[in-house]
Amino acid sequence: MIVLNFKTYSEATGEKAINLAKIAERVSREQDINVMVAVQHTDVYRVAGSVDLAVLAQHVDAREPGSWTGHVTAEAIKASGAVGSLVNHSERRLTLADIGAVVATLKKHNLLSVLCSDTPETSAAGAALSPDMLAVEPPELIGTGIPVSKAKPEVVTKTVEVVRRVNEEVIILCGAGISSPDDVAKAVELGTKGVLLASAYVKAKDPYALLSEMAQAAKRASKR
């Protein structure tokens, strides 16, 4: 499984978000691999209407619909076609209480939650909240191109170990610095089910080629 975070990059905003999502859709179909795209709130409707791919929001507020200005509810992203949301990304941290509330609200609306965390300990804590997916991303590696799966493989293996004690079912992903097919393979070998990546795809010269190779690497690694 590959989750592509479009962040607020200019290269992944508006029409460009649709283009990048269409490329991801093509790779997903050709390689028969699960690819999700996490797009900006303003782009959820357009992207979800343009591709046959799981579209995630990048953030949801811990608010029910009502008298809240400038917030994003689970109901709103669902009405726009999203099937879930990232939660607690390192660039959009939430309080523990709000994470608990958001994961529960997403579940209530049959939306997927992809909870991000920074250490094995907070990953285990997050796992206790029963999200659908959990992505461990040491913040110091995000955007560096230095993959956690290589720079700190022990963070990944420790995370898998302590999360499994708390939660048998959550799907574990590996994020931060993932930039090559080899990084993806390494992440799978360390016991995760896939990766969360952003700039490497969004800013790739040939995103189609990169994602295709990543998909192939992931499949090879998961067969071993």
Add this chain to the structure above:
Amino acid sequence: MIVLNFKTYSEATGEKAINLAKIAERVSREQDINVMVAVQHTDVYRVAGSVDLAVLAQHVDAREPGSWTGHVTAEAIKASGAVGSLVNHSERRLTLADIGAVVATLKKHNLLSVLCSDTPETSAAGAALSPDMLAVEPPELIGTGIPVSKAKPEVVTKTVEVVRRVNEEVIILCGAGISSPDDVAKAVELGTKGVLLASAYVKAKDPYALLSEMAQAAKRASKR
């Protein structure tokens, strides 16, 4: 001028946001009055594509495009068809530094800024940042149906006075508790150019009738 804030009300999300915006568009045309709608981020694209009306976002983050997950940039709302944004609504307060940055960024993108404030003092402070519009809303009255123009007329007149010392041009609006045509007339009589309202419109049994009467009341008051 009437600015309608859709907040995150269920009654103003997705398809329902489009319907409410179409009603506002009709009143704007029939009454020849300037109406703007501030919609949820997920609805900006759909609403802006459905009506010939100024569509605002409810909030923009003080971030340039880049490695920011779950944030909303000026560039993104513009790419989706918004012509501006509310800034610092009482339900989405910003730091002073971020207000300064957001107002400047909106201006750079030729987007309107509607800055909200809570007292005459913070209104004067806000006016020093040169937003296009300024809406004073005592937070204790928001959503109460008790109009600031009646409960605290001195807040409005004092605001107009101190703001004018700092800034001759900013358009001053009156918010908080505006729920009847009479409240709108009173706001105009106190020296403002119009109102910012939310629940009264969104939850009205007949939003068309209410907004039409508000528009007429505003026009009558401004002629006096």
Add this chain to the structure above:
Amino acid sequence: MIVLNFKTYSEATGEKAINLAKIAERVSREQDINVMVAVQHTDVYRVAGSVDLAVLAQHVDAREPGSWTGHVTAEAIKASGAVGSLVNHSERRLTLADIGAVVATLKKHNLLSVLCSDTPETSAAGAALSPDMLAVEPPELIGTGIPVSKAKPEVVTKTVEVVRRVNEEVIILCGAGISSPDDVAKAVELGTKGVLLASAYVKAKDPYALLSEMAQAAKRASKR
């Protein structure tokens, strides 16, 4: 064990904080029960220097010493005589990442962490971070005088159950609405080791009598 949170009540600031701490010290000695007081940052030094009682801070920031203005470090509270801190109180929520960092930093400085949480799920999450103590407090009951141990006993028993699956050692306390000796007894009967309370003690007409009776009730309940 009884943890008294002085919050920012006028009745528990400066000299008055010292007086309330001295009463707590006397009850602790007379009843041979463990009492801790969580005082305002500005009062840590004075209170810690005036009583032979475990003094906690009410909050510590997730910051190492350095170029941070207006923050409170673990080092600073230790230098003033505190032996630990509340973490993530419902009136001072932290991000999950910061809770992880603060609990680890307190441990590094041999300081106690009393982690607050709002539901069984977030309590289990908190327990995964290995704080010394965990206090479950449904926010809707804080300050109401309606004890969680009576209004929502299932929250307490469920919390004890799910926390124990994750962490065998953490001391579990019960907070929110604790105002009578009977509430304390009930909390102990539900499986906790004690209570976290604030206004009932700080605003008591006779705090000595109240705390003495609470201590006796706790001891009786724990013998059963």
Add this chain to the structure above:
Amino acid sequence: MIVLNFKTYSEATGEKAINLAKIAERVSREQDINVMVAVQHTDVYRVAGSVDLAVLAQHVDAREPGSWTGHVTAEAIKASGAVGSLVNHSERRLTLADIGAVVATLKKHNLLSVLCSDTPETSAAGAALSPDMLAVEPPELIGTGIPVSKAKPEVVTKTVEVVRRVNEEVIILCGAGISSPDDVAKAVELGTKGVLLASAYVKAKDPYALLSEMAQAAKRASKR
């Protein structure tokens, strides 16, 4: 006037804060210049009790005394001997609404407010709130040792100009990167009444010598 911000540096915590404050007291007396020290909350009581110098807090929350855990009230800092507080330091930004509330609350308690801002525009905005002092500090220069008075003198002169249009009385200080007596002189020459500095003093090999020379430079410059 020289305001020394001790931040959360280890070199300015606990006993070390007292030492640095005593040195400042000596220079203040010898040079007959107004020196203030902004210390950590945990150190306000000890420092205020040890020196005959104006002691400021580094931050106050926009909260009245009451049911707020882990916050710092104006009442609390006053009860510990502070005579005022920094407000909205770049490392502890507040919302515009909270700045308005904090400045008003400090005034109500006869406490000084030293409001920090980052640009000429936000300085003018801050001035509209009538704090006692205003310190402009471009955040990108804080802690760099590159003085705003040299790197961006136009920021300082522009600030003085726009602030004066809004507020005739507020005392204007210059912060960010001030590290030498020459920087202090330059700040005074640009039209400010003094400086706000931190690391240069806290980490000086000989803080007595540095501060003495800064005081002399300030006096010479103000006579010109």
